[in-house]
Amino acid sequence: MKENPMRSLPGIPVLLVLLATLVACGWLFLQGGGAIALAIGLAAVALFLMLGAYMVEPNQAAVVSLFGKYVGTVKENGLRWNNPFYSKKKVSLRVRNFESGKLKVNELDGSPIEIAAVIVWRVVDSAEAVFNVDDYESFVHIQSEAALRAMATSYPYDQHEDDQISLRSHPAEISDRLKEQLDERLTAAGVDVLEARISHLAYAPEIAHAMLQRQQANAVIAARTRIVAGAVGMVEMALAELEKSGTVKLDEERRAAMVSNLLVVLCGDRGTQPVVNAGSLY
DSSP, X not given: OOOXXXXXXXXXXXXXXXXXXXXXXXXXXXXXXXXXXXXXXXXXXXXXXXXXXXXXXXXXXXXXXXXXXXXXXEOOOEEEEOOTTOEEEEEEOSOEEEEOOOEEEEOTTXXXXXXXXXXXXXXXXXXXXXXXXXXXXXXXXXXHHHHHHHHHTTSOSSOOSTTOOOTTTOHHHHHHHHHHHHHHHHGGGTEEEEEEEEEEEEEOHHHHHHHHHHHHHHHHHHHHHHHHHHHHHHHHHHHHHHHHHTSOOOOHHHHHHHHHHHHHHHHOSSOOOOOOOXXXXX
């Protein structure tokens, strides 16, 4: 089922002609005699033809069918007229937003999370929207939540590897994947998804505190790893400069003590308290 554009007559000129016909019928009726039957017959036909007038608003389409058979779609704005036997169903072509509720699902690693999304969509094929599904708005809502659940179970919440895509660290990529899944599901209903993005993402309440501690621990480990790597580089540079300039010659024991002191100073959480040696070097 594909949309088939069809023409319609402008409604205002048709209504003016029909109103003029009714006026003429009234004049014939007043003449009396055999003109009365003619006036009644013309008035009945004119009133019946008025049933073919209908309104089409901007960004709206009228899906026209005849006794259950699809005839075409009218998109001209304003007052239009078609065969009174045609039935017309209005379909909005405007851009619409839909925000899913907070869904509780298990992400790729099995941890329960809460996730919600905002879907921006519109109808692009009115015939498919009317005849391919029972209720295209309900179809969009249900399929959007189903696609969001499927997508959430395919990715981890946090990134564990450098090249891994996760729900929290790659919002643009996740939105693109969600849009692709929605396009596949909603094409049959004549719906085009303009944008899909995550609006809410969090661990489920029962594990939120534990996961927060885990994130904090990972952050501390990452920070400590970087601090130690930098401190080792600085110690190596300091020893190399001392040996190069020949300012101080250290044996292995004093070199080890100096390395230990420098690492304590550079890696400590708090400011160190230096001990000044007022005697000899040893």
